[in-house]
Amino acid sequence: MKFPYYKTWLLMFSLASLLVLAACSDEKNETTTESENITQSTETLELLKNNIKLSAERGFVRDEIQFEVTELQPNKEAELTWNSIDGSWIVEDLYSVVGPEFIEKEIVLTSGKSDANGNWSGSFIIPEGFGGDFTIWVKQEGKKVGQVGYTVDPSFVMEPTSGPVGTEITIKMEGLGWSTYMRNWQLTYDNKYTGLITGISTNGTAEAKIRAAGQPGKHAIRLRTGYLGMQYINYLQSPYPDKPAPDFMFEVTEGVADTIENHVEETPVAADGGVVMPKLQNKEGVAVDLSTTEGVVGSPVTLTASGLPAEKTVELIFNTMRGSRVSGNGFGEETTSLGSAQIDVEGNLTYDFAVPDDLGGIPHRIDLVVDGEVYGQTYLRILPSIVSMEPKSGPVGTSITITIKGGGWTEFDNAYYLTYDNAYTGYLCAFNSAGDLTFDVIATGEPGYHLIDLYPGVYKQEIKDTDMTLIPQLTYSTDHPGSAMPAIRMAFEVTEE
Structure with a gap:
């Protein structure tokens, strides 16, 4: 049923x-x-x-x-x-x-x-x-x-329990509920809202990832249910006062972790295997391959093809999306040319190009066009990358300018959600700027390293009996829908005046 x-x-x-x-x-x-x-x-x-x-x-x-x-x-x-x-x-x-x-x-x-x-x-x-x-x-x-009747309660384990600033903290959960009330869990760090925990596609098993932030000493991590997009605080007065409400204490130690360095995490696995792209349409006998099916903007790619019309000129057409959801002008598919090349006498082609400066998220289709007719197709995915962060240190009040490439355009990968020292600050959209995310953050806090993290999330959903939109999804590595968007990790060192 x-x-x-x-x-x-x-x-x-x-x-x-x-x-x-x-x-x-x-x-x-x-x-x-x-x-x-x-x-x-x-x-x-x-x-x-x-x-x-x-x-x-x-x-x-x-x-x-x-x-x-x-x-x-x-x-x-x-x-x-x-x-x-x-x-x-x-x-x-x-x-x-x-x-x-x-x-x-x-x-x-x-x-x-x-x-x-x-x-x-x-x-x-x-x-x-x-x-x-x-x-x-x-x-x-x-x-x-x-x-x-029988009740299965959720269980929670945090690892590790201590470490320097930047340490990756993993909270593993089993038995999260599927009902409206028990489906969404919300996490706070030192009473600051951080993000959402779900286990929808993993049937109640979840793995949330954050990083240790703050001065040396103990820091409080709390998990509570919250189907409206925020923690339900007085849960003891709710219809489910018997449900778990886990609290953890993480001790920040002296020094900094290796993960303090700016980096984009490895590409995770999308929930349910991700969206299924339309089947490629190649003419009989035509084969098209790429040296890599994904890469960051500017990285080299070699395209090879066989079975094409001999000694003809082929144009490589890159398909992308342009537009906006909020302007009222709509959006649709557009094409650009990656260049043209000559097919050899045996119908083979080798062509080198750089990953275009364009939208990330789900893959782009590349068409091989000869005499106005598509002979072969392939997919290329653009991955997120940190282009620049300036400066990397300075006193409180310093304006930090950051540029990220490879943001997406769909309702599940067009936005990143920013936390500063595990406090949710706001979201960034990449669609209107063709994958470019350029923004600034004001340095705050005591002298030392402070974390700037970007998480995937859901920008919009049709049915919202549980609200999962415009929130950092801390379980992005196991339960993010549609495409496998990685988290982006950065840090700024606050110095004395």
């Missing part, structure tokens, strides 16, 4: 969702929409026995649970099942973010056989996946005959 999150919900979560939305939402129609679209199967409406006893009512992923089942048909095969959830991002037309989608599938936890008295006991392991409230069913002859 498929559960688009904005259309329907599992019956067992419906009451909780209504309470949350009624308690803290200004969107009055949202509750009505969810409740009106609840679907129930005939089987769900049947009266099931309360004949399953568990050794615990809640726990964590991979916990071992003992069970006892009674009132079964004697000497019959039986199985315990529950409603596992698969999550994914919906991205349409290569650039539009609709939002998350969840699909329910019933999985078997364990199987066995009842004894002569209709009893069955044993154990099972809580499977990896989303956390939240689940129903465990006992089935015989393919029919559900009993049920019991």
Whole structure:
């Protein structure tokens, strides 16, 4: 059964969702929409026995649970099942973010056989996946005959717990929820808002990355749920006061970490494998290859092709996008020429060029055109790069000018989200400037190194029962939709006056 999150919900979560939305939402129609679209199967409406006893009512992923089942048909095969959830991002037309989608599938936890008295006991392991409230069913002859509830709580681990300024801090999580209330988590550093944590495409498993900032000493990192885009602070008075609210202390030590140096991180893996680009259309017998399929602006690329018309001139056409979402003038595809070359007598071509100064994000298509007709195509992706940062040190009040190349244009890669010492400051858009991000930051803070970090995020989404827009996505390396945009790490040294 498929559960688009904005259309329907599992019956067992419906009451909780209504309470949350009624308690803290200004969107009055949202509750009505969810409740009106609840679907129930005939089987769900049947009266099931309360004949399953568990050794615990809640726990964590991979916990071992003992069970006892009674009132079964004697000497019959039986199985315990529950409603596992698969999550994914919906991205349409290569650039539009609709939002998350969840699909329910019933999985078997364990199987066995009842004894002569209709009893069955044993154990099972809580499977990896989303956390939240689940129903465990006992089935015989393919029919559900009993049920019991079980709650999977999220778990959190921070590594390392100390290090100098610039140290990469990783917070690993399992069992994050998929329901509206438990889907989004927000992180603060020393009571300053930093960014968003999600595990949508990774089914509740997440890995957030930040860097240690501030003067030597202890610094507070807090995680709280917050489906409206900010932490829900008085959670003990919410409909879910029993949910975890993890706090960590990180100790900044003397010195600086190796990661203090300006760098663009390695390209991560996009959620669900990223968007699927249209299939390339090559004429029969034509093959086109690039020495590299991605690179930063100005880096060298060699294109080779075979099967082209012999001794003809080929023009290499670079396809890109131009326009703006906010100007009212719209946007569309434009083409530029990378140059032309002569095909040899055997129909082969070798052509060297530099990665164009253009939009990053999803790949660009290159067309090989002979006599006005496209013979071959290939894709080239432009990666983000730090072009300049001036100056790199100075007293408080210094204006720091930074230029980044390779920003994207879609709703998932056209913007970067800036933090200064782990405090979210604002966002930058690259579409209107053809991938160029030039901006300034004012140096603040005590003498020493201060962090300037750019994170990927979601610029816009169609359905927002949980708001994930215009926020640094700290789980960018495992759960960012559409394309694999890396984080960009920089630092400025504040000096004495």
